[in-house]
Amino acid sequence: MQFSMKCSIAVHCLIxxxxxxxxxxxxxxxLSLSTGVNPATIRSILSVLKKAGIIQVELGTGGATLQKDPRDINLYMIDKAVEPHDxxxxxxxxxxxYPLxxxxRSMSQILRRPYQEIEEVIRIKMESIDLQSLIEDYRQSQVNESTQDK
Known part of the structure; x- marks a missing residue:
């Protein structure tokens, strides 16, 4: 079980x-410089975030801005935008x-329900984490980093 890195790259970009x-x-x-990710990958991520209504990108000159309040954007929305089949x-x-x-013969039937329940718990948890809380965590990390430097 593994999630793609696209969600974390998208969160980096959004913050x-x-x-x-x-x-x-x-x-x-x-954003490519900041993330260390190829610009084409960044453009692809920005494109799907735009289609999802999360960001706005100026045509021609470029420049991305959030289209929604960070409290209205959650990790599940971001992940679904960049990896619709996660x-x-x-x-x-x-x-x-093996029929004999x-x-x-039973494994699929036995595991389907508990696996779906696990997936539901993960989805609910991701929906509970909004971009604003991640921004606040980022800001706190900057405060912590600056106090360690002194």
């Missing part, structure tokens, strides 16, 4: 966009169907 707060124009090359059977079931083995 950067929020913190830029009209001080600088946030472009894919700038929660389609998050935990895979071995496809063994009763255990093999």
């Amino acid at each position: 950067f966009i929020h913190e830029a707060n009209d001080h600088i124009k946030v472009t894919s090359p700038l 929660f389609d059977q998050l935990i895979k079931i071995h496809p063994c169907k 083995c009763p255990v093999a």
Whole structure:
């Protein structure tokens, strides 16, 4: 079971966009530099975030801004935007169907419900974590970092 890194890259971009707060124009090359990710990948992520209504990107000149209040954007929304199929059977079931083995014949049926319940718990938890709380965590990390430097 593993999530793609696209969600964490998207969160990085969204926090950067929020913190830029009209001080600088946030472009894919700038986000690429900040994240260490190829600009084409950044453009792809920005494109799906725009389609999801999370950000707005100025045509021509570039520059991304949040389209929603950070309290109205949650981790699940971000993940669904960048990886629409992440929660389609998050935990895979071995496809063994050896017809002569009763255990093999039953595994899919036995595991489907508990795996779906686990996926639901993860989804609910991700929905409870909004971008604003991540921004606050980022800001606190900056305070902690600056006090350690002294």
